[in-house]
Amino acid sequence: MAAMAQTSAVAETNEGADLGARLKEAIAAALLTVLLCVPIILLQAQADIDGVLHPVPRYWAVAIFAFLAFFGRLAISNAAADVRKEAKPESKIAASVRAASAKYLPPIGLAVLFIYPFAVLALLGSGGSLKWVDSYGIQILIYVMLGWGLNIVVGLAGLLDLGYVAFYAVGAYSYALLATTFGLSFWICLPLAGILAALWGVMLGFPVLRLRGDYLAIVTLAFGEIIRLVLVNWVPFTGGGAGIASIPKITFFSLPFSDQPGGFDEFFHLEHESVYAKIFLYLIILCLALITNFVSMRLRRLPIGRAWEALREDEIACRSLGINTTNTKLTAFALGAFFGGMAGSFFSVRQGFISPESFTFVESATILAIVVLGGMGSQIGVALAAVFLIGGFEMLRELDFLRAVMSSGTGVFVICLGVAVFGVVRSRRLAAQVAIVLIVVVLALRAFQGELQPFIHVQLLPDAMFSVFAMPDFDPAQYRGLLFGLAMVVMMVVRPRGFVSTRAPSIFLKEKKAVSGSLVKEGHG
Amino acid sequence: MDNFIQQLINGLTLGSVYGLIAIGYTMVYGIIGMINFAHGDVFMLSAFIALLVFLVLTQVFGITSLPVAFLVVLVAGMVLTSVWNWTIERIAYRPLRGSFRLAPLISAIGMSTFLSNFVQVAQGPRNKPVPPMFTDIIHVGGAGHDITLQYRQIVIVAITGLLLFGFWWLVQKTALGRAQRACEQDMKMAALIGVDVNQTISITFVIGAALAAVAGAMYMMYYGVVNFSDGFLPGVKAFTAAVLGGIGSLPGAVLGGLMIGLIEVMWAAYFSSDYKDVAAFSILAITLIFMPSGILGRPEIEKV
Numbered sequence: 007m008a009a010m011a012q013t014s015a016v017a018e019t020n021e022g023a024d025l026g027a028r029l030k031e032a033i034a035a036a037l038l039t040v041l042l043c044v045p046i047i048l049l050q051a052q053a054d055i056d057g058v059l060h061p062v063p064r065y066w067a068v069a070i071f072a073f074l075a076f077f078g079r080l081a082i083s084n085a086a087a088d089v090r091k092e093a094k095p096e097s098k099i100a101a102s103v104r105a106a107s108a109k110y111l112p113p114i115g116l117a118v119l120f121i122y123p124f125a126v127l128a129l130l131g132s133g134g135s136l137k138w139v140d141s142y143g144i145q146i147l148i149y150v151m152l153g154w155g156l157n158i159v160v161g162l163a164g165l166l167d168l169g170y171v172a173f174y175a176v177g178a179y180s181y182a183l184l185a186t187t188f189g190l191s192f193w194i195c196l197p198l199a200g201i202l203a204a205l206w207g208v209m210l211g212f213p214v215l216r217l218r219g220d221y222l223a224i225v226t227l228a229f230g231e232i233i234r235l236v237l238v239n240w241v242p243f244t245g246g247g248a249g250i251a252s253i254p255k256i257t258f259f260s261l262p263f264s265d266q267p268g269g270f271d272e273f274f275h276l277e278h279e280s281v282y283a284k285i286f287l288y289l290i291i292l293c294l295a296l297i298t299n300f301v302s303m304r305l306r307r308l309p310i311g312r313a314w315e316a317l318r319e320d321e322i323a324c325r326s327l328g329i330n331t332t333n334t335k336l337t338a339f340a341l342g343a344f345f346g347g348m349a350g351s352f353f354s355v356r357q358g359f360i361s362p363e364s365f366t367f368v369e370s371a372t373i374l375a376i377v378v379l380g381g382m383g384s385q386i387g388v389a390l391a392a393v394f395l396i397g398g399f400e401m402l403r404e405l406d407f408l409r410a411v412m413s414s415g416t417g418v419f420v421i422c423l424g425v426a427v428f429g430v431v432r433s434r435r436l437a438a439q440v441a442i443v444l445i446v447v448v449l450a451l452r453a454f455q456g457e458l459q460p461f462i463h464v465q466l467l468p469d470a471m472f473s474v475f476a477m478p479d480f481d482p483a484q485y486r487g488l489l490f491g492l493a494m495v496v497m498m499v500v501r502p503r504g505f506v507s508t509r510a511p512s513i514f515l516k517e518k519k520a521v522s523g524s525l526v527k528e529g530h531g
Numbered sequence: 532m533d534n535f536i537q538q539l540i541n542g543l544t545l546g547s548v549y550g551l552i553a554i555g556y557t558m559v560y561g562i563i564g565m566i567n568f569a570h571g572d573v574f575m576l577s578a579f580i581a582l583l584v585f586l587v588l589t590q591v592f593g594i595t596s597l598p599v600a601f602l603v604v605l606v607a608g609m610v611l612t613s614v615w616n617w618t619i620e621r622i623a624y625r626p627l628r629g630s631f632r633l634a635p636l637i638s639a640i641g642m643s644t645f646l647s648n649f650v651q652v653a654q655g656p657r658n659k660p661v662p663p664m665f666t667d668i669i670h671v672g673g674a675g676h677d678i679t680l681q682y683r684q685i686v687i688v689a690i691t692g693l694l695l696f697g698f699w700w701l702v703q704k705t706a707l708g709r710a711q712r713a714c715e716q717d718m719k720m721a722a723l724i725g726v727d728v729n730q731t732i733s734i735t736f737v738i739g740a741a742l743a744a745v746a747g748a749m750y751m752m753y754y755g756v757v758n759f760s761d762g763f764l765p766g767v768k769a770f771t772a773a774v775l776g777g778i779g780s781l782p783g784a785v786l787g788g789l790m791i792g793l794i795e796v797m798w799a800a801y802f803s804s805d806y807k808d809v810a811a812f813s814i815l816a817i818t819l820i821f822m823p824s825g826i827l828g829r830p831e832i833e834k835v
Contacts, residue, residue, distance in 0.1 A: 041614050045583040046576065046650065051659050059659055061586040166633070213820045220566055221819055224774045228812035231767065239805040367763065371568075371640045378637045484656075487648035494641025499626045502634035 032079040032429075039075035043068045066474045073422060077429030084432050119292055123285040132279040139284045141400050144291055144356060148349055149396045151295040153376040153388040155345030158302050160374065161383035162311065163338035164318030164527065165215075166223040169230025170373050172210075173203040173343040175237060175365035177350025182250040182360055183243075192256055192355050196348055203347020204340040211339040215332055218321075230370055237362040249361025256355050258286055287356050294352060298345045299385055305341070314338050319527045372396075375494055381504025381523050390505050399490055405482035412480040415472030416452050420445050422475070533677050538800045539793070544684045544753070546792025547691035551746035552769035553776070553784035554698070555739030561715045561779035562735050563628070568639040569619060571766015572646035573740055577612040577747030578757045579650055582659055584608060585751070597664055601752065605690075608744040616740030617733055625729065643762070651759040660756045687749045694745060695785060698738070702781065711735060715779070764808070768795075771815045777828020786826060790814075 049061040126135040180199035184190045214225045261270040263283035271278045305311040313334045380387030411417040424441045431437035508520035559567040584607045588600045627635045665683035702708035713721040772791040776783025798810040
C-alpha cells in the first residue's frame, strides 16, 4: 500500500533527480504513510470478554509500513530514471510471424479450449482435474460470457450499465423457479431465461434510456439493487435470503450424472466420477460464450450493429441521419440482458443453489471491470481480462502455503528486504539480481537453521528479530479482496485503455487495418 | 400526527448524514465528472477513525466530558480522513486525469474494494460497538403528545447546519471557492488564467473527505456500531441523493439527502421496512424519468 503511495508522482520526477531530492521525496512518502497509518494501523479496536472495545497499539506495523514507503518511493524514482531501450521497428520475420499467428491462432485456440478439460482429466486424473475444470474453466468462462454480453451494451452501444447483474439474477431465478415448480428441463429454460431477462431489459430500458451519461449509470445501479432487494424480501416467491436449494442438476440428454442405474456412467460403462458432469458443463458454457461472441461479431456488421457503434461515436449525428436512437439503445440493452440471463440460468444449473448473495453490486462492478480492462469493444481483450481477473482471484485461494511463511515473520522480512534493495540499487537489473540472491540466502538460513547449528554456533538470523515481522493470525483468504482491488487500480493507472489497445474496424475501405483504441469513443449514454 | 412528526425528525437526522456524504459525490462529479465510488468507503473509514480516536480519548487520556471528546473526534477525524482522500486522489485518480471516462470509474471501484478489505484486515471483520452517547431525550409538544427528540439528533442536525453554512461561505465567498467554480465550468480556461487546477481538485477531495468524516463520526455516534461493510449502502444512497438533487448542485445534494432520508424513514414507518431501500431507489428512477437532470440540476445543453 504505502510503497505505491506515490506511484502517481512517477511522471513528475525528471530523470536527473539528484540524491537529495529523491531522499526528500522518500522521507515525505514515509511521513505521509505514518500519518495514514496513525489510527487505522497503529490501533486496533479489540473487544474484551465483556465486549467492550480497547485500542491495542501496533507500533512495529507502522514502522514497517513507513520503511516500505521510504524505500518503495526510492525504488519508484529509480525505475523512472532507469533509461529504457528504444523500441526497435518490427523486423520482417516478426511481422510475418504476427500475420501467421493472427491467421492460425483463433482456430488453434478454439481447439485448445475444447480439448482442455479432457487433457486435464488425462493428466491429473479425475480427482485432481475437478478444480481445474470447475473453478478455473467454468468460472472464468461464465465471466467471459458475461463480459461479452455487457460488451454489447458498454463497448458497442456506449451505454454505461452498472446493474448488469440484475439480468444475471433474473436468468438464474428463472431457471431455478421454472425447474423447481414446473419441472422444466434446462434446455427449455435456457432460452426462456434469456427471453425473460431481455424482457426485463426492455421494461427497464424503455423509460430510462432517454437519460444520458451518468444518470443512466445510477438508474441501472438502482435497478440492480432493487432486483436484489426484492429477491431478499419477497420470501414466498424467491425463498428470501435463504435462496433456492436443490435446483435440478444438468443431465446428459436426460441421462443424469449419478451412480444410480440408468445414469450417464452406467450407460457408457464408466466408473462414476463427478468430473464428467463438470466437463459437460464446461463444454456447455464454452459453447454459450462462443455463441455470444459469434452473435455480437455478426451483429456488428448488420445495420443494427453499425447503428450501435454510430450511436457510441455521436448520438446527435445519429439522430440527424434518421436512426431511431431509442430503439437502437433498446436492442443493445435487450440483447445484453438476453446473454446475461442465459449465463444466469447456466450459473444456477451449475451451482444447484442460488441466493441473492451471488448478485450484489460487486458482481456488476467485476463484469464492468472485465470489459473496461480488456479494452472496451475488443472481444479478445475481454476474454483475457476475465482470465486474468477471475483466474487470478481464484489463484489467490491457493495462497495457503503463505500462512506458515507469514506467521513466522520471514515473509514480511523478505518483502522489506526486496523493496530496500530496489530502493538502494539504481539499476533495475542489478537490483533484481541482488534481491534474488539475498532473499534466497535468507530463506535458506531460516529453513536450515537447525541443520546449520553444529557448524555455526551463533544463530545468524535470530528468531527474536523475526517476531517483529510476524503476522500470527495471517489468513490468506482475507487478502484476496484487498489484492483484487489493488490490482484493478494499478492496471487502470498503467493501462487506462485496457489490455488490447487496438480495435478491429467493423467496416473498411479496401484494406482492414486495426485502429488504436484511443480513437474509439466511449459514448455518453 | 404525532407519529408523523416523530418520523419527520428521524428522517431529517438520517437525511443530514446522507446530505453530508452526498456533497462529496456532487463536488467531485461537478469538478472532474467522475462518479467517486470509493467515497462511501472513505465514509466508512472515517467512522473507524472516529471510533479509534474516541477510544483513545476516553481510555488512554481519560477524558470524561462527552462534548469535548466528540469535538476532538470530529476535528481529528476530519484531518486524518482528508489525508487519506488526498492520497487516494494522488494514487488512483490523478494519473487518469484526461484519460477516458470509464478509467477513473473502474479505478474508483477498485479503490472502494481495496478500502473495505483493508479496514477488514486491519480492524477485523466483527461489528465494533460503542456505548451510546448523548442519550438524553426531550419531550416535544407538552403533555398528551408522544414526540421525543434525542440529544444526538439535535447534535447531528445542528452540526450539519453549521457545516453547511461554513461550506456555503467557502464556495461562494472565498478565492478557493471561486477557483473551484472556475474549474467546474472550464478546466482549461481556469488553468490559462492561473488557477492551479491540480491543487484545486485535491482540495475538493479534501473538503469532500472532511464532510464525510463528520458524517462518519455522527454515524458512529448515532448507531453505536461500525463495520467494514458499512460503506456501500450509505454511499450508494448518498450518491442517489446527489443525483436526485441534480448532480453538480450543492444545495441539490443536501435537498436530495434530506429527501432520501425522509422517504426511507416514512416508508419504513407507514409501509414496510423491508422495502425502504426499494422505495428510495424507485423514487430516484421515477424522478429522473420526469426530470432528467435532477431537481435542482442544470439541464444539459447539447452542442452540435
